Amino acid sequence: MAHRLALATLVATCVLILLGGLVTNTGAALAVPDWPSTFGHNMFLFPWSGMVGGIFYEHSHRLIGAVVGLLTLGLAAALWPLGSRLRRLGLLAAIVVLAQGLLGGLRVVLLQDTLAIFHGSLAQAFFALLAAIALLTTPRGAVAGPPVERELQGLTLLAAGLVYAQIVFGALLTHAGRVDLHLAGAVAVFVVVPIVTARLRRTGDAVAVPVSRLILVLLGIQLLLGVGSFLARFSSLWIPGEQLTVLLLPVAHRLVGSLILAATVILAVRSVAAAEKEAEQEKRSRQATDRALTIHDRGDRTPRSHAASLSGHPRYEPTSRLPLQ
Structure with a gap:
């Protein structure tokens, strides 16, 4: 289950990166001037008839981004019971995807190219993180080479x-x-x-x-x-x-x-x-x-008398000498 969800999130993120490239190279990054709404509409209720030109690329990018966010949260939940390492990776993925959405929104609101650089770079790091999770959730990837x-x-x-x-x-x-x-x-x-x-x-x-x-x-x-x-x-x-x-x-x-x-x-x-x-x-x-060395050392320090008693043989006691008359 976790592996299939990781693959689905990875593929959706690949589509998101593709759309992000189209947004950048068509100059549609600011085709929708507001965030988190879209021309005053709820992002998920914006009419399809309005998705023309650059708005199509930008709004599609937002919608796929929301899908990736939901998939990532589901992936984090699926990874939670699978051990500390995968739990941490799932939590990290959830944090990164939320930060990525915030960066994308601030890019629109603040009109800063620096934020666009961070937004694009973080997207690639997130994609690589998902690839690592997809590897570690496979039977072959879970076994070290x-x-x-x-x-x-x-x-x-x-x-x-x-x-x-x-x-x-x-x-x-x-x-x-x-x-x-x-x-x-x-x-x-x-x-x-x-x-x-x-x-x-x-x-x-x-x-x-x-x-x-x-x-x-x-x-x-x-x-x-x-x-x-x-x-x-x-x-x-x-x-x-x-x-x-x-x-x-x-x-x-x-x-x-x-x-x-x-x-x-x-x-x-x-x-x-x-x-x-x-x-x-x-x-x-x-x-x-x-x-092994500890056991050997303990054996060397065992008293001979104690060893003899354990073996069932009487311990030799030297007789005292009688004084000469």
């Missing part, structure tokens, strides 16, 4: 961090024109992530191997989308499809970036779980060794 080196564990965390930073740089490019950061982030991602996936493919892990292969495919697609988006925005070259292509390229680029982030987070969670399993095994081994 083969042990990985501590260095490789650190590299998986670094890869996930770099991908997320690159997404933030993408938001800065969209809202502040920071091309330099986004290009530098792309170089870092395309250097580190393939190294991590190559090493993880050699571990034979049932989860990490297919996810690593998927990441390589997504990176290739992302490179093409990134080049296309850059040319569409910053060059005068003719692009097939013209306005439609110019709109869809950055939206698809953002969506594939979300998938890469989710996949690298899955690898990081998987490697951390393997490291925790190895540490737990080492701890149990040390405890068993300590118990």
